[in-house]
Amino acid sequence: MFRSTREKTILLTGASGVVGTALIPELARHRVIALTHRRTPSAEIRKVRGDLTQFGLGMDPDVYDNLAEQVDTVIHAAAITDFTVGTEATAALNLAGTANILRFAEDANASLHYISTAFVDRTDLTRDSLGAAAANPADYLNSKRAAEQLVRDSGVPATIVRPSVVIGDSATGEIARFQGLHTLAWSVLKNNLPMLPLDPTDRIDFIPQDILARAIAGLVEGGITSGEHWITAGEAALTTRQMIDVGVTAGRELGIDIVAPRFVAPEMVDRLIRPVFVEPLPERARRQFDDLLATTALFTNTKTFPSTMDRILGVPAITSEELAEALVTSTSYLARTRGLVRSKEAAA
Numbered sequence: 001m002f003r004s005t006r007e008k009t010i011l012l013t014g015a016s017g018v019v020g021t022a023l024i025p026e027l028a029r030h031r032v033i034a035l036t037h038r039r040t041p042s043a044e045i046r047k048v049r050g051d052l053t054q055f056g057l058g059m060d061p062d063v064y065d066n067l068a069e070q071v072d073t074v075i076h077a078a079a080i081t082d083f084t085v086g087t088e089a090t091a092a093l094n095l096a097g098t099a100n101i102l103r104f105a106e107d108a109n110a111s112l113h114y115i116s117t118a119f120v121d122r123t124d125l126t127r128d129s130l131g132a133a134a135a136n137p138a139d140y141l142n143s144k145r146a147a148e149q150l151v152r153d154s155g156v157p158a159t160i161v162r163p164s165v166v167i168g169d170s171a172t173g174e175i176a177r178f179q180g181l182h183t184l185a186w187s188v189l190k191n192n193l194p195m196l197p198l199d200p201t202d203r204i205d206f207i208p209q210d211i212l213a214r215a216i217a218g219l220v221e222g223g224i225t226s227g228e229h230w231i232t233a234g235e236a237a238l239t240t241r242q243m244i245d246v247g248v249t250a251g252r253e254l255g256i257d258i259v260a261p262r263f264v265a266p267e268m269v270d271r272l273i274r275p276v277f278v279e280p281l282p283e284r285a286r287r288q289f290d291d292l293l294a295t296t297a298l299f300t301n302t303k304t305f306p307s308t309m310d311r312i313l314g315v316p317a318i319t320s321e322e323l324a325e326a327l328v329t330s331t332s333y334l335a336r337t338r339g340l341v342r343s344k345e346a347a348a
């Protein structure tokens with residue numbers, strides 16, 4: 001990894017989350033202070049409790065001032081990433097929380113790396129009706145777009161980092177919390193997904209957590225304090241057909257016989273499947289189905305995301321073969337962690 005000369009004092013929000021957990025080891029040579037909220041990261045680093053939704057980060061003013069004196073770099077990775085919590089709670093952290101951390105960065109005279117999402121680009125995803133869905137990706141996307149605007153307008157030297165979907169570590173599959181893609185992979189592994197409301201040529205752009213962590217650390221190391229950085233697979237992103245094929249192969253290697261789900265065009269789902277087969281189901285089952293529809297809308301008629309990670313020193317672009325391998329590793333980690341197959345150690 002390219003190294004700038006100076007050791008930095010970094011305030012990391014969202015340190016207990018998926019991205020924060022993967023990032024901490026990549027920042028080992030810097031002084032990292034984790035802003036903790038409910039969960040405490042297990043890493044041996046300095047921690048300070050706070051609540052980003054509160055003015056002054058919910059800290060005692062002396063603690064806030066002391067922190068502002070030390071910190072020269074903020075990595076802001078805390079966010080509501082759950083699509084079901086509602087517009088207000090999502091905006092309270094993703095928008096008001098970003099305003100509060102920007103104020104801190106200004107008080108500290110620090111630069112900031114804002115972890116946004118590549119999906120801010122999907123302005124055309126909203127389904128006409130969410131049916132019984134609890135998930136509304138638009139709440140999340142609107143809050144992230146508005147937060148990016150706050151960052152751009154703030155005058156704080158800042159980068160905007162736009163990752164696509166994050167999967168587990170490319171070598172081990174490890175991840176702090178299973179994500180939506182894991183839920184989908186789990187349904188495939190359990191043969192619980194007879195159909196997928198997507199076109200087989202739609203792409204799902206995902207990126208292993210270690211590659212994202214290396215890219216964010218690369219921005220810090222390179223002293224980069226401006227620009228939009230797309231940490232995505234871009235042109236290498238796999239299609240849903242390729243992903244299902246990879247999932248089926250991974251399952252067979254684990255000794256699980258998988259029947260691949262059928263692809264069904266989303267219009268067909270709305271016109272035929274939902275009214276005839278889903279409407280009569282109990283509310284919980286309808287909600288699960290509509291949550292799946294609301295989430296897959298993120299990947300329908302996708303245009304390829306740009307990818308700029310190879311412009312960050314020491315971070316090469318990822319190939320489709322590497323993505324397929326990382327997906328197998330993540331799927332196998334999921335199957336082992338949930339006890340579907342024996343762990344590597346037990347098998348040895």
Ligand SMILES: NC(=O)c1ccc[n+]([C@@H]2O[C@H](COP(=O)([O-])OP(=O)(O)OC[C@H]3O[C@@H](n4cnc5c(N)ncnc54)[C@H](OP(=O)(O)O)[C@@H]3O)[C@@H](O)[C@H]2O)c1
Pocket residue numbers: 013014015016017018019020035036037038039040050051052053076077078079080081082093115116117118162163164165166167177179
């Ligand atoms: N995961 C992905 O696939 C993905 C993809 C693209 C972009 N991103 C972006 O990457 C960033 C990190 O995502 P993630 O997946 O790591 O999120 P995550 O796993 O859901 O973690 C969210 C983090 O936010 C913290 N947090 C929640 N409420 C807080 C509050 N009031 N004050 C301070 N901290 C609070 C949580 O701490 P507690 O648990 O202690 O409350 C946790 O550390 C987000 O900006 C997200 O939009 C994620």
